[in-house]
Amino acid sequence: MIDLYTWATPNGRKVSIALEELELPYRVLPVNIAADEQFDPGFLSFSPNNKIPAIRDQDTQRTLFESGAILLYLVDKTGKLDGGDRWQMLEWLMLQMASVGPVFGQTHHFHRFNPGKAPYAEQRFVSETHRLYGVLNARLGETEYLAGAYSVADIAIFPWVARWPWHSINWEDYPHLARWFELLAGREAVQRGYNVPASEQRILLPGQDVDS
Numbered sequence: 001m002i003d004l005y006t007w008a009t010p011n012g013r014k015v016s017i018a019l020e021e022l023e024l025p026y027r028v029l030p031v032n033i034a035a036d037e038q039f040d041p042g043f044l045s046f047s048p049n050n051k052i053p054a055i056r057d058q059d060t061q062r063t064l065f066e067s068g069a070i071l072l073y074l075v076d077k078t079g080k081l082d083g084g085d086r087w088q089m090l091e092w093l094m095l096q097m098a099s100v101g102p103v104f105g106q107t108h109h110f111h112r113f114n115p116g117k118a119p120y121a122e123q124r125f126v127s128e129t130h131r132l133y134g135v136l137n138a139r140l141g142e143t144e145y146l147a148g149a150y151s152v153a154d155i156a157i158f159p160w161v162a163r164w165p166w167h168s169i170n171w172e173d174y175p176h177l178a179r180w181f182e183l184l185a186g187r188e189a190v191q192r193g194y195n196v197p198a199s200e201q202r203i204l205l206p207g208q209d210v211d212s
């Protein structure tokens with residue numbers, strides 16, 4: 001049994017999707033970051049950067065913070081979702097951790113939630129977001145999944161691309177990424193993991209009306 005400390009955000013969903021795909025039993029322990037529950041001393045004792053997700057593996061008593069470390073732990077625990085070529089999986093997982101997450105996160109901060117307040121930052125992060133969409137699109141024009149076979153690299157990037165309505169993108173520019181996104185969105189484990197903790201948020205497919 002794995003205790004999953006999480007909230008309804010892209011970083012949290014990476015881990016719940018992986019747990020669903022791996023069919024590992026887990027217990028959801030919501031940490032409401034809007035209510036500052038991530039600063040609770042008990043949570044900070046094993047997640048010192050005051051961020052979700054974090055896990056405790058009841059089998060081993062191992063605790064882990066940082067979603068990339070958690071995903072790699074789950075790969076090693078099960079021997080699954082490594083994409084077949086571990087180094088390729090690591091390349092794309094690291095791209096998520098170092099670029100997609102931080103850059104898209106700043107696009108959300110400046111472009112979605114504070115438009116017009118810092119025009120240079122807004123333009124910088126939106127254009128970087130679009131550049132990263134292009135990098136992912138080019139890769140997915142060559143391979144079905146990012147690391148060849150389905151892996152935690154796909155799982156790490158999916159919930160960030162699922163925030164596409166906040167990125168001012170034109171899906172016609174990214175047909176391979178759209179194909180991949182629809183492929184993942186169609187997986188039942190992805191749908192279950194995306195809804196952890198349960199929320200009103202749903203996965204919008206490319207071209208679907210943002211207000212629908």
Ligand SMILES: N[C@@H](CCC(=O)N[C@@H](CS)C(=O)NCC(=O)O)C(=O)O
Nearest residue numbers: 009011033050051052053066067068
């Ligand atoms: N690099 C971290 C980022 C985690 C992260 O940014 N979590 C956000 C929610 S998506 C959070 O807990 N924010 C609360 C805070 O910063 O106080 C990871 O991948 O686990």
